[in-house]
Amino acid sequence: MRFALKAGGGDGARCGVMNFGAALAPVDTPCLLLSTRRGLPSFVSTDLLPELHPDARVLHVNPVHFLEGPPVSTIHEIGGGHKLLNLQGNALVSLARDSIVSEPDGEGNTKLGAAFNTSSGRRVIGPAKYMELVNALKPNVWASIADELPTWVSQRRNKLSVDRTLQWLDKCLGLQSVGENTSFGTIVGGASIEERKRSASETAKRNVSGFFIGGFGLGESPEDRLTLLQSVTDCLPKDLPRIISGLGMPEEILQAVSTGVDIFDSTYPHTLTKGGYAMTFPLSMDEKPWKFSLEDGAELGADFTKINLRSIAYRCDVTPLKPGCTCYTCQKHTRAYINHLLNTHEMVAQTLLDMHNIHHYLSFFQAIRDAICGSYFEEFQHWFIGQRRYCESECFDVNVSLLTPEAANIL
Amino acid sequence: ARAAKLTLPHYECLTPMFMPVGTQGSIKGLTSGQLEELGCQIVLGNTYHLALRPGAELLDAVGGLHEFMNWQRGLLTDSGGFQMVSLLHLADITEEGVTFQSPVDGKQMLLTPEESIRIQNKIGADVIMALDDVVKTTITGPRVEEAMYRTLRWIDRCISAHSRPRDQNLFGIVQGGLDPHLRQGKKAKDICVKGMVERNLPGYAIGGLAGGEEKDSFWRVVAQCTAGLPDDKPRYVMGVGFPLDIVVCSALGADMYDCVYPTRTARFGTALVPEGVLKLKHASMATDTRPIDASCSCMVCKNYTRAYIHTLVTKEAMGSQLVSYHNVFYMMRLSNDLHTSILEGRFPE
Numbered sequence: 001m002r003f004a005l006k007a008g009g010g011d012g013a014r015c016g017v018m019n020f021g022a023a024l025a026p027v028d029t030p031c032l033l034l035s036t037r038r039g040l041p042s043f044v045s046t047d048l049l050p051e052l053h054p055d056a057r058v059l060h061v062n063p064v065h066f067l068e069g070p071p072v073s074t075i076h077e078i079g080g081g082h083k084l085l086n087l088q089g090n091a092l093v094s095l096a097r098d099s100i101v102s103e104p105d106g107e108g109n110t111k112l113g114a115a116f117n118t119s120s121g122r123r124v125i126g127p128a129k130y131m132e133l134v135n136a137l138k139p140n141v142w143a144s145i146a147d148e149l150p151t152w153v154s155q156r157r158n159k160l161s162v163d164r165t166l167q168w169l170d171k172c173l174g175l176q177s178v179g180e181n182t183s184f185g186t187i188v189g190g191a192s193i194e195e196r197k198r199s200a201s202e203t204a205k206r207n208v209s210g211f212f213i214g215g216f217g218l219g220e221s222p223e224d225r226l227t228l229l230q231s232v233t234d235c236l237p238k239d240l241p242r243i244i245s246g247l248g249m250p251e252e253i254l255q256a257v258s259t260g261v262d263i264f265d266s267t268y269p270h271t272l273t274k275g276g277y278a279m280t281f282p283l284s285m286d287e288k289p290w291k292f293s294l295e296d297g298a299e300l301g302a303d304f305t306k307i308n309l310r311s312i313a314y315r316c317d318v319t320p321l322k323p324g325c326t327c328y329t330c331q332k333h334t335r336a337y338i339n340h341l342l343n344t345h346e347m348v349a350q351t352l353l354d355m356h357n358i359h360h361y362l363s364f365f366q367a368i369r370d371a372i373c374g375s376y377f378e379e380f381q382h383w384f385i386g387q388r389r390y391c392e393s394e395c396f397d398v399n400v401s402l403l404t405p406e407a408a409n410i411l
Numbered sequence: 412a413r414a415a416k417l418t419l420p421h422y423e424c425l426t427p428m429f430m431p432v433g434t435q436g437s438i439k440g441l442t443s444g445q446l447e448e449l450g451c452q453i454v455l456g457n458t459y460h461l462a463l464r465p466g467a468e469l470l471d472a473v474g475g476l477h478e479f480m481n482w483q484r485g486l487l488t489d490s491g492g493f494q495m496v497s498l499l500h501l502a503d504i505t506e507e508g509v510t511f512q513s514p515v516d517g518k519q520m521l522l523t524p525e526e527s528i529r530i531q532n533k534i535g536a537d538v539i540m541a542l543d544d545v546v547k548t549t550i551t552g553p554r555v556e557e558a559m560y561r562t563l564r565w566i567d568r569c570i571s572a573h574s575r576p577r578d579q580n581l582f583g584i585v586q587g588g589l590d591p592h593l594r595q596g597k598k599a600k601d602i603c604v605k606g607m608v609e610r611n612l613p614g615y616a617i618g619g620l621a622g623g624e625e626k627d628s629f630w631r632v633v634a635q636c637t638a639g640l641p642d643d644k645p646r647y648v649m650g651v652g653f654p655l656d657i658v659v660c661s662a663l664g665a666d667m668y669d670c671v672y673p674t675r676t677a678r679f680g681t682a683l684v685p686e687g688v689l690k691l692k693h694a695s696m697a698t699d700t701r702p703i704d705a706s707c708s709c710m711v712c713k714n715y716t717r718a719y720i721h722t723l724v725t726k727e728a729m730g731s732q733l734v735s736y737h738n739v740f741y742m743m744r745l746s747n748d749l750h751t752s753i754l755e756g757r758f759p760e
Binding site for chain 2: 005037038039040041042043045047048051066068069071078082258318332334339341344346347352
């Protein structure tokens with residue numbers, strides 16, 4: 001993997017390109033990693049990925065998900081993660097962070113390894129076991145295993161986690177057989193600026209090709225996060241990429257982009273899909289904002305950023321999830337159909353919603369890249385946060401009747 | 412055995428043909444686009460369930476089930492008759508119709524022949540089924556005869572109620588149990604077949620089977636019915652099922668089949684293979700690097716190993732999706748093989 005800066009690159013937001021080798025098309029950053037469980041997206045099979053979005057080809061594959069199988073020898077026999085998962089032509093990024101099932105909670109990590117909750121119970125994984133899995137999967141990029149902790153641990157414990165994480169990084173680097181330019185060092189340090197800086201600068205001294213900024217999304221406030229992130233990226237070489245995990249909301253993404261983070265493992269689309277929501281927030285400053293009162297919003301099952309497809313308001317609504325959206329679901333299906341599928345607990349509801357939500361979020365990242373390369377990122381960020389805020393004076397009356405004239409009698 | 416072309420308003424089908432079941436307006440885990448890729452020709456919907464959710468009036472308002480689920484090929488709706496068996500503890504059957512207690516909200520619904528056809532007219536499928544009086548195959552005695560005669564009375568009510576004979580084909584269903592003898596040595600099924608044929612319907616189904624009866628009885632009844640049904644109309648054996656049963660019924664002259672088995676068994680981690688079934692949950696699959704079926708050209712068999720799918724089945728929704736994908740493809744391939752082997756004169760092999 002080789003990384004090159006394209007635009008920005010001062011202390012703030014930057015655009016870059018990741019080259020994973022001749023077999024894969026280059027990837028523009030800032031970019032989103034698709035979440036997976038046991039190697040594949042939760043609801044969208046690989047044959048649907050090309051239709052989902054042209055950028056749907058970089059995935060976060062968590063080695064810890066493979067503790068229960070297939071055995072390492074079998075993965076080697078099959079020929080590595082790309083073949084195992086039918087993801088040849090895609091870039092796989094391996095992080096030991098699972099934001100869906102097993103967030104780090106500070107319990108269970110020992111000097112032997114980090115603790116994870118799996119469907120066969122809590123397992124403690126050290127560098128040796130972790131690298132066994134990483135070496136078998138052969139991802140394009142992998143980050144070292146870390147002693148990730150929430151922000152409320154003691155200072156002493158936090159300091160220990162920085163030392164431990166560095167030791168584990170060195171061990172991982174010594175054990176790796178994935179290949180050159182694949183190793184990323186993991187940075188921790190909790191809510192202490194001092195420890196964050198120490199972790200970042202020490203990690204930067206190692207022979208790594210990039211950095212995984214761990215330990216965020218675990219109890220720090222958004223204001224603290226900005227300061228902490230800035231203190232980390234200030235200590236990192238500009239020409240190497242930075243990945244972060246655990247940030248959900250678009251505002252958090254924008255904040256991290258402004259401090260110089262390039263790659264994002266975010267579970268926001270997944271969370272929305274599980275809840276029956278479809279993203280609808282505008283992606284361009286030209287798009288007219290759709291603001292309505294809280295009462296109307298309750299009737300519509302919506303706020304400015306998403307709609308709740310379980311709401312009865314959509315029972316007869318034959319418009320797409322987001323009018324104008326070019327995703328598979330919006331081209332082929334209606335709100336009414338998704339509403340019905342959710343009501344009847346049909347699995348394909350999640351597939352269709354996920355295809356829309358991932359598409360929408362990938363388009364959001366494209367808008368971010370456009371803004372950075374067009375030198376208007378700060379304006380974009382300011383606009384984006386502003387249009388998501390509720391403001392009484394900006395609301396106008398909405399005709400809550402979303403029913404077609406023929407269907408109006410049905411409810 | 413016969414190979415045929417069945418021309419419907421939405422699609423031209425080749426038979427013998429298996430029809431996967433999308434009870435509530437979707438085949439579990441697969442998108443409409445994937446179903447097309449898999450070669451599905453007709454998909455089933457269920458009148459009873461669709462009438463409950465999303466409701467017949469809503470489907471009518473949006474232009475029918477084809478529009479609602481965006482499936483542009485063939486659709487067939489069952490009349491709600493099978494629920495008389497599957498939901499028997501919630502049903503009360505009289506001459507007028509069947510009163511169901513909804514498993515969703517406990518409300519009462521009276522399904523008469525007229526009401527079933529009215530709902531099916533609103534759903535808009537290419538083929539609709541008459542409401543028949545269905546009894547469990549293991550039942551014997553006078554109830555069987557009662558059901559058979561009632562089915563004949565109900566078909567006339569269905570025909571009268573049918574408001575769209577130009578774009579929806581009403582199939583009659585032959586009932587009559589597993590061959591009980593009646594007066595003058597006449598068998599129940601024969602009486603029903605004769606009655607149905609007299610009504611000159613677009614197609615005929617053989618019902619009341621596929622409920623756990625002995626195979627010997629099952630095949631004999633199918634043969635008996637196909638012998639009496641006209642050659643130039645399709646024969647649909649409802650609720651079949653296992654690949655072997657489909658091959659045998661095709662040999663006996665049937666053309667159309669439906670069953671939840673391929674998709675349901677997929678969700679339990681069982682894949683259909685030429686040798687029978689492959690239980691992907693089994694421990695021996697954990698290190699098996701072969702595809703599910705080496706002779707299968709579907710996306711799953713070309714790209715995944717048994718070992719990997721073993722880690723997914725019953726644990727991740729993706730496991731259900733992948734095995735369902737293969738199983739549906741397997742049934743489509745079976746249908747296609749039957750059709751072409753008959754055309755090429757090598758069906759016996």
